[in-house]
Amino acid sequence: MRLGCWRVLGVDGVLSVGGILGLSGLLAGACAVPAGSGPKVEEPPSGSVEAGEPVDEPADEPVAAEESAEQSPDEDAAAEASEEPPEEDATDLATAMVDRECEALCVRADEVCTADEARRCRNQCKKYSERSKGCEVPYKAALKCQATAEKSELCANVVSPKCVEPFQRIKRCEQGLEEQAAKEKQKALPAGWKPITDNQLHFTIALPASAALDKDAERRTWRAQDGSIEYVVAQLSSPGKAVTSQVLLKLALEFVGFSCQKNLKLHGQFEVKDEVAIRVDTQCKDGSEWHGMLRARPDQAIATAFHGPLQGGVLEPFIYSYKRLK
Numbered sequence: 294m295r296l297g298c299w300r301v302l303g304v305d306g307v308l309s310v311g312g313i314l315g316l317s318g319l320l321a322g323a324c325a326v327p328a329g330s331g332p333k334v335e336e337p338p339s340g341s342v343e344a345g346e347p348v349d350e351p352a353d354e355p356v357a358a359e360e361s362a363e364q365s366p367d368e369d370a371a372a373e374a375s376e377e378p379p380e381e382d383a384t385d386l387a388t389a390m391v392d393r394e395c396e397a398l399c400v401r402a403d404e405v406c407t408a409d410e411a412r413r414c415r416n417q418c419k420k421y422s423e424r425s426k427g428c429e430v431p432y433k434a435a436l437k438c439q440a441t442a443e444k445s446e447l448c449a450n451v452v453s454p455k456c457v458e459p460f461q462r463i464k465r466c467e468q469g470l471e472e473q474a475a476k477e478k479q480k481a482l483p484a485g486w487k488p489i490t491d492n493q494l495h496f497t498i499a500l501p502a503s504a505a506l507d508k509d510a511e512r513r514t515w516r517a518q519d520g521s522i523e524y525v526v527a528q529l530s531s532p533g534k535a536v537t538s539q540v541l542l543k544l545a546l547e548f549v550g551f552s553c554q555k556n557l558k559l560h561g562q563f564e565v566k567d568e569v570a571i572r573v574d575t576q577c578k579d580g581s582e583w584h585g586m587l588r589a590r591p592d593q594a595i596a597t598a599f600h601g602p603l604q605g606g607v608l609e610p611f612i613y614s615y616k617r618l619k
Contacts, residue, residue: 387429387566392422394436401440406448428466430567435459462564469563469570482610489515491526495619498597499611500524522601524611529587529594536569536589544587545573548596553577559587568617573598586612 395418402411425432435456442453452460482499489504490497494513501524504517512528529547532540541562546554553575561572570588573596577583584606585598597615599606 388422388425391425391429391432391436392418394433394440395421398436398440402447405444410448427565428463431459431462431466431564435463465562466564469565482614483607488614490618491515494528494593494595495617496595497616497618498526499614500526519607522599522606524599524607525585525596527596529589529596531593532589532591534591536591541569541571541587541589544589544594544596545571548587548598549573549575549577549583552579553581553583565617584608586615588615588617 396415399411399414399418402414406414421432421436438456438459439447439453442451442456445451446453483501485502486499487502487504488497488499491513498515500515501517501519503519504515504524507514507516510527512530514528515526517524527548529544532544534540541559545557545559549557555578557573557575559571559573563570568588568590570586573583573585573587575583581601583598583600585596585608588595588597595615597612599608599611
C-alpha cells in the first residue's frame with residue numbers, strides 16, 4: 294500500500310497528502326490523479342488573528358481536552374534558579390508512540406489489503422519514525438485516524454476525508470519547527486544573561502541577571518529589568534481544554550490587559566509536540582508595547598514577553614531560549 298502518497302477524496306476533488314504536508318520527501322511515492330477528477334483541494338492560507346475580529350473556533354479539535362492541573366504553592370526562589378538546567382528528553386518515548394500507531398495501521402492493512410500493500414505500509418513507517426521527531430503528537434493523531442479509514446480508502450492509498458485536519462497539523466508543526474530553528478540562530482543572547490530554571494512549571498529560559506520571582510503576582514511570574522525594558526515570564530490561566538484560536542486570544546488578553554487590547558495582534562502560530570505557540574504584539578494606550586510569545590497546552594499556559602519601547606528590546610533570542618523540561 295503506497296501510504297507515502299495517500300490522496301484525499303472529497304466532493305470537490307482530490308487532495309494529495311504531499312499537498313497537505315508541503316514536504317517533497319515526507320511521504321515517498323507518486324499518486325496519479327485519475328482522469329476526470331475534480332480540482333485539488335487547497336489548504337486555506339494562514340493569517341493573523343486580530344483582537345477586534347471574530348475568531349472562528351474549529352468544530353472538532355483533534356487534541357483531547359485535559360483537566361486543568363493545579364499548581365503547588367510557591368517555593369523558595371533560590372531553589373528554583375540554576376545556571377545548568379536538567380536534561381530530560383522524552384523524544385525516544387514519543388517516537389515509539391508514533392511507531393506503535395503506524396504498526397497498528399499496518400496490522401489493519403494485513404487484514405484487509407494485499408500482502409504487497411501491507412509490506413509497503415511498513416516500509417513507509419520507517420520514514421515516519423525518522424521525520425516525526427519534534428512533531429510526534431500530530432503524526433500520532435494522523436496515523437491513528439487513518440487506521441480507521443474505510444477499506445477502499447486504506448487499500449487505494451487514499452487518506453480518509455476525516456483525517457485531512459490531522460495531516461494538515463503535521464504540516465503546520467513542521468513549518469513551525471523550521472521557523473523556530475532559523476530564529477534561534479538569528480541572534481545571540483546579550484552578555485550578562487543567564488538561564489533560570491522553574492522546577493514548578495518545568496521550563497528553563499534565559500533572562501537578564503536581575504531575574505527574580507515576583508512574590509506579589511497572582512500567578513507564578515519571573516521579572517527582570519534591563520534599562521527601560523522589563524522582561525516577563527508569566528504563568529497564565531490553565532485552558533483546561535483543547536487549545537484553539539479562541540483560547541489563545543483569551544490568554545493574550547489576560548496577559549496584556551485591557552489598556553493594551555485594542556492593537557493586539559497574534560501571528561506566527563506553530564506547534565511543538567502538544568504545545569501551541571503564537572507570537573504576541575500590541576501597543577498600549579500609554580504608548581508602551583508588549584512583544585513576545587504565548588505557549589499553551591490544556592494544562593498550562595506561559596507568556597514570555599518584554600514590555601517597554603520597541604527599540605532596545607531583545608526578542609527572538611529571549612523567547613526562543615525557552616525550553617520545556619517536562
